[in-house]
Amino acid sequence: MRYIITISFIQLVGCLHAQVCRPDSLLQYELAYYQAHDDTVAQTYLVRKVNHYLRNRISDAVVFKEICRVKTGLLANNQSTQSFLWNAAMISYLNHENDRAAFYLNSYYEMSADSSFSHDLLSYLIYKYRDSVRTKASLEHLVKHDAVFSSLSCFMEVGAYEKKHLNRYLISSAILPGSGSMMTGYVVRGFISLTLVAGSVYGVMKLVEYGLYANAVLWGGGVGLKFYTGNIKLTEQLFFKSEARKKNKLATECELKLTEILDRYPLSLKGL
Amino acid sequence: MTKALSSLFIIFVFSNSTYSQINIGFVKHLENTGLKTEHQAYLEKLGDNDSAHYLRTRYQLIYFDAPKFLQQFTVNSSVAKKDPDFLTEASLKFLTADDISKKAWFGTCLDSSVTGPALFLKKMYSISLDPKKYEARDLPPELESTFMAYRSVSRKKPVVAAFLSAVIPGSGKCYAGKWRSGMMAFLINAGYAVQTYESSVKLGRTHPFTVINAGLFTVFYVVNIYGSVQGIFEQRKQRQKQFLADAIYYYH
Numbered sequence: 028m029r030y031i032i033t034i035s036f037i038q039l040v041g042c043l044h045a046q047v048c049r050p051d052s053l054l055q056y057e058l059a060y061y062q063a064h065d066d067t068v069a070q071t072y073l074v075r076k077v078n079h080y081l082r083n084r085i086s087d088a089v090v091f092k093e094i095c096r097v098k099t100g101l102l103a104n105n106q107s108t109q110s111f112l113w114n115a116a117m118i119s120y121l122n123h124e125n126d127r128a129a130f131y132l133n134s135y136y137e138m139s140a141d142s143s144f145s146h147d148l149l150s151y152l153i154y155k156y157r158d159s160v161r162t163k164a165s166l167e168h169l170v171k172h173d174a175v176f177s178s179l180s181c182f183m184e185v186g187a188y189e190k191k192h193l194n195r196y197l198i199s200s201a202i203l204p205g206s207g208s209m210m211t212g213y214v215v216r217g218f219i220s221l222t223l224v225a226g227s228v229y230g231v232m233k234l235v236e237y238g239l240y241a242n243a244v245l246w247g248g249g250v251g252l253k254f255y256t257g258n259i260k261l262t263e264q265l266f267f268k269s270e271a272r273k274k275n276k277l278a279t280e281c282e283l284k285l286t287e288i289l290d291r292y293p294l295s296l297k298g299l
Numbered sequence: 300m301t302k303a304l305s306s307l308f309i310i311f312v313f314s315n316s317t318y319s320q321i322n323i324g325f326v327k328h329l330e331n332t333g334l335k336t337e338h339q340a341y342l343e344k345l346g347d348n349d350s351a352h353y354l355r356t357r358y359q360l361i362y363f364d365a366p367k368f369l370q371q372f373t374v375n376s377s378v379a380k381k382d383p384d385f386l387t388e389a390s391l392k393f394l395t396a397d398d399i400s401k402k403a404w405f406g407t408c409l410d411s412s413v414t415g416p417a418l419f420l421k422k423m424y425s426i427s428l429d430p431k432k433y434e435a436r437d438l439p440p441e442l443e444s445t446f447m448a449y450r451s452v453s454r455k456k457p458v459v460a461a462f463l464s465a466v467i468p469g470s471g472k473c474y475a476g477k478w479r480s481g482m483m484a485f486l487i488n489a490g491y492a493v494q495t496y497e498s499s500v501k502l503g504r505t506h507p508f509t510v511i512n513a514g515l516f517t518v519f520y521v522v523n524i525y526g527s528v529q530g531i532f533e534q535r536k537q538r539q540k541q542f543l544a545d546a547i548y549y550y551h
Contacts, residue, residue, distance in 0.1 A: 050340035057337045061325050089336075096332070241497045242512070245490045 052079060070101045074111045081114060082299050091122040099134055109139045110298025117296060120153050128153045144172040145294055152285075155182045175288060181281040188274050193266050200262040204255060207262035211269040220258040227251035321345060326354060335362055353378035357385065363392050365400035372408055383415050390420035391550065394543050416550060423546040427539050429453075445545040449538040452476065457528040464527040468520060471527025475534050484523045491516035 056076035063069035073096055080090045094115045102108040112135035119128035132153060136146065151165040162183060169176035200207030205221030208214075231251055234243035329338040342358055345351035352375035359368035368389070372379060379385050386409065393404040405424040409417060426433050430450040435443045455475065464471030469485030472478075495512040502509055 050336050053334075054337045054340040054344075057329070057334060058325065061328050238501060239497055239508075242494045242508075245494050249490070 066101045073097045113297045156186045178284045185278045196266050200259050204258040208265050211265045213265045223254045227254050349378045365396045386417040390417045441549050445542050449542045452534045452538045457531045460527040460531050461524050464524045468523045472530050475530035477530050
C-alpha cells in the first residue's frame with residue numbers, strides 16, 4: 028500500500044532511477060563539515076551534502092540518516108533552510124518516518140508560513156493515518172483548491188476501518204467444522220476442514236464398531252482432535268487474512284486515486 | 300575504555316611524521332558517525348604503507364566482514380599486531396563468527412606471541428573446540444558452571460543415545476538432556492505400539508489397518524533414534540554457543 032505511494036511520489040519528484048553519488052564528492056562535503064570552525068557553517072555543509080544526494084536522485088535511508096544529522100536549530104533562517112526542511116519532510120515521509128516528517132513540515136511551516144496547496148497535500152499525506160482532525164482540515168483546504176481532492180477522503184475510511192467480530196466465526200467453526208472458513212469467503216478450505224473432521228469422526232465410530240477401543244481413543248484423541256482444533260485455528264487465520272485483504276483493497280483504490288491526483292498536482296523537491 | 304585506548308594507540312602511531320598526511324581525527328569522526336562510503340573513499344586515497352593498511356584493516360573490523368578482514372590482515376598486519384585492543388576487538392568478533400573464519404583467526408592469524416585479553420579469548424576458543432582437555436580450574440570461577448555444563452554434554456556419546464532410544468523410545472533424548480521431547484517420543488511410540496498390537500490381535504497381522512499402524516510405528520521408531528543422535532549434536536552446539544557467549548560477557 029505504502030509502496031504505491033512511494034513509487035508515485037518518487038516519480039513525481041524525479042527520483043525514479045536512483046543513481047550512485049560519487050564517494051569523492053561525499054567525502055569532500057564531509058571533510059568540509061568536519062573542518063568547519065562555525066556550527067552554522069558546518070550544518071550548511073551537511074545540507075549541501077543532502078542536496079548532493081537528492082540531485083543524484085537518491086532518496087533512501089542513507090539520505091534520511093544524513094538529514095537526521097542536521098541540527099535544524101543551528102541553521103540560518105533563509106531560503107536554503109526552508110528548502111531543506113521541505114525536502115527533509117518529503118524524504119522522511121518516503122522513508123516511512125512520519126514523526127520526523129511531521130517535525131520537519133511543522134518547522135518548515137513556522138519558518139515559511141507556506142499555505143500553498145502543496146503544503147496541504149504533503150501535510151495530508153503525512154498525517155492521514157495519524158491525526159484525523161488535522162487530516163480533515165488539510166482536506167478541506169485541498170477541496171477548496173480543486174474538488175478532485177475530495178476523493179482522498181477514502182484514506183480516512185481506511186484509517187477508521189473496523190474488523191468484524193471474530194468470535195462469531197470461531198463459534199460457527201466449533202459447532203459445524205469448516206463453516207467459519209466458508210463464511211470468510213474460503214469455501215474450498217472450509218469444505219476440506221469439514222471433510223477431514225467428518226472423516227475422522229466416521230473412522231473413530233468404525234473403530235469402535237470393530238472393537239478397536241485403544242485405536243479409537245488414540246486416533247480420535249490424536250488425529251481427530253488435531254483436525255478439529257486445526258479447523259478453528261484455520262478459521263482465525265483466514266478471518267485475519269480476509270479482513271486484511273478487504274482493507275488492502277480499499278487502500279489500493281485510494282492509492283490509485285492519489286496517484287491520479289499527484290499526476291495533476293506533483294510535489295517536488297525545493298532548492299536543488 | 301577499549302575505544303579510548305584504541306584512540307590513544309592510533310594517535311601514538313600516526314603522530315609519526317612519516318604519516319602526517321593521514322587526518323586521524325577525521326578517520327575517528329568517520330568511524331564514530333558510521334559513514335561507510337566516505338570512510339572507504341578516504342582510505343582509498345591513502346598510499347600503500349603500513350599505517351594505511353592498518354586503517355583499512357580497522358575499517359574491515361568496524362564493518363565486520365570476516366573474509367575481507369582476514370584477507371586484509373594477512374596482506375599486512377605489522378601495525379595491527381602491535382595494537383592489543385585491536386586484537387581483542389577482532390577476537391571478540393570472531394568468537395561469534397562462522398567456524399571457518401574462527402579457525403583462520405585463532406589458528407593462523409593470532410600467533411603465539413599474543414598476550415593479554417586476546418590470549419584469554421584464544422584460550423576460550425580452544426576450550427570451545429575440545430572442553431574434555433581442560434579442567435574447571437583452568438577458567439575463571441564465573442565461567443566454571445557454563446564450562447562444566449558444556450563439558451558434560453560433550454562427553455555424551457551419540458551411539459549411546461541411539462542405543463537407549465532403540466531399547467526404550469525417547470530415553471536417548473532424555474540422555475541428551477531433552478526430557479520433554481524424550482517423554483513425547485515415548486508416549487507417541489507407546490501409542491502406536493498399543494494400536495499396532497490391538498489391531499494385530501483383533502484383525503490379524505496381514506490386515507491393511509494393522510499394516511498401516513505398523514508402518515507408522517516403524518517410522519516414528521526410526522525417527523526417534525535419529526532424533527536422539529541429533530539431540531546430542533544440538534545440545535553440544537547449544538552449550539558451546541552458550542559457553543562462548545558467557546566468555547564474551549565475562550570479558551566485558
